[in-house]
Amino acid sequence: MREETKVVTIGNKAIGGKNPILIQSMTNTKTEDVKATVAQILELEAAGCDIIRCAVPTKEAAEAFTEIKRQIHIPLVADIHFDYRLAIAAIEHGADKIRINPGNIGSVDRVKAVVDAAKERNIPIRVGVNSGSLENQFLEKYHGVTAEGIVESALDKVKIIEDLGYDNLVISIKSSDVTMCVKAHELIAKQSSYPLHVGITESGTVLSGNIKSAVGLGIILYQGIGNTIRVSLTGNPVEEVKSAKLILKTLGLRKGGVELVSCPTCGRTQIDLIGLAGQVENMIQDIDLDVKVAVMGCAVNGPGEAKEADIGIAGGRGEGLLIKKGQIIRKVPENQLLSALREELLNMQAEKTHK
Template sequence: MRKETKVIRIGNKAIGGGNPILIQSMTNTKTEDIAATIEQINKLEAAGCDIIRCAVPTLEAAEAIKEIKKSIHIPLVADIHFDYRLAIAAIENGADKVRINPGNIGGTEKLKAVVDAAKLKNIPIRVGVNSGSLEKELVEKYGGVTPEGLVESALDKVHAIEAMGYDNLVISIKSSDVLMCIKAHELIADKSSYPLHVGITESGTLLSGNIKSAVGLGVMLYEGIGDTIRVSLTGDPVEEVKSAKLILKALGLRKGGVELVSCPTCGRTQIDLIGLAGQVEAMIQEFDLDIKVAVMGCAVNGPGEAKEADIGIAGGRGEGILIKKGKVIKKVPEDKLLETLREELLAMKAAL
């Protein structure tokens, strides 16, 4: 069951309060390069990104937000480190939310200036705390970086902003340590009703990052914790969005899009199953069908193993079969399997 959290609006989207869990990513272009940033954001939106974050390290980047916003359709979050003036400039130029770490923004007066600017535009502040920047006194208090220290740090900052008369907040507490991240979120979910932005930060490359993110996010989301997620990967941000969609679908938290199932290779396999599965995975991206597609390597066991799939293909020596709900529909030459499957998907799409 989802933890009950407050509803927070970010541009034309809403998180918390039982709203669908939204997917975020972050551009890796120079935000000052308006054309490149717009191009990447639109690619991410097409892949399924709901909210996009952009780094704002300079005044030029903050001012670029105004132009970027004219050509995108999803909310834009300005990511600020250290300089409170950049947060204010980003807000003035139309950012739908700002991400700050109040601990490194420059003191109470500067934090209040950011809060006042956000209050004027009524945009949320994401209070971000990272295990790599936990305050020295909390490290000493807890004998190191701990989940308890992360939670205390985040809540201290939240209370400071609340004392300034503002509660349009989202909380983010991140660590590259999966178990620490899970524990910290379990603790804060019981202590706060603000929406939580969850993810495993600095999780790694496409392989290791996906595994850590799937494990960490899977546990937290299964426990009902999290209102918006980011899969942080060292790679193309589009891959972050693809992974986030799969994690949500695997947990039954998002519908739509084709789900691919494929069998592991074994000694019975007589086709290039790995290559075929990869081709199918790429091909199905163009279909917004809420179905399951199977790619099986054995024409003998394939129909039975794929009976829970809506449609599938299985290969043998030089030929393959088209399967629907576990029943063989027809045989086709091996080199026509992909084409046959695509034709069937097009027919299913046209029938909607």
């Protein structure tokens, strides 16, 4: 278990210390397009995103931060590569945090200019090092890309900023190799007390990326390592947030939201269980309850296997059962199962609100 980390404030959020693990994502719009970027951020907010990062490849993108910030409600992070002037511009236009790799910013004077701008406004700097951008000195020292090299590179960059008199820092070390990423986080957790942003970078599509991220993040977070997370997926960033919430909930690191359990199909299944489970998964997204919902494929297993769920449905031929805590409440026509379940959940939500 990692010792408690330094507390860092990002906009209206705090990470590290005893603060909860927060979910990050990144927009895939052109940041210069304020309308499209804001629309995507608001969608991500609704899905449960706590901190959002936007690419800043141009001066216009940095300038767009002023208007974007006016229209959103979560901290806005500027993602900078190479041009130190864009980091300064993003800070001047309201970035709540900047993400840089001091190694690709250039000379110490340029890094100092960025640090001075951040220091003036007390804006945190996220020092990010990816396995794909490891410097030659570490590749030679460790004979290729290794966890040890990634960690040494990151701590080397941290020291550059510390030597400039600033320690309002977050560290990010990422690799697309799950085992390497896990090892790197285990190593750096023993050598640094700065908050860590955790993710498996370039993890892949929604299918492969979710599996790699769940395995990697699961191992890292279970050890008490990590203060913010991102599930990097090649897809709609809303899917990243959904996955991150589920990973945290599965590990017991975040409460709230409906948890869905459903049985695999078998020869007894007499309804479209796959379709029904998918419909339920979509239907529960806006339900504000900390409950477990079961979707079972037959009346044989339904009540028994769903007894640990707060509420559930079990399908039969032409009709199904509505179940609470393993007890059958009533029979419902098959085409009304989904609406009956939603009605019960909304009633439970209303009861919770009035308590």
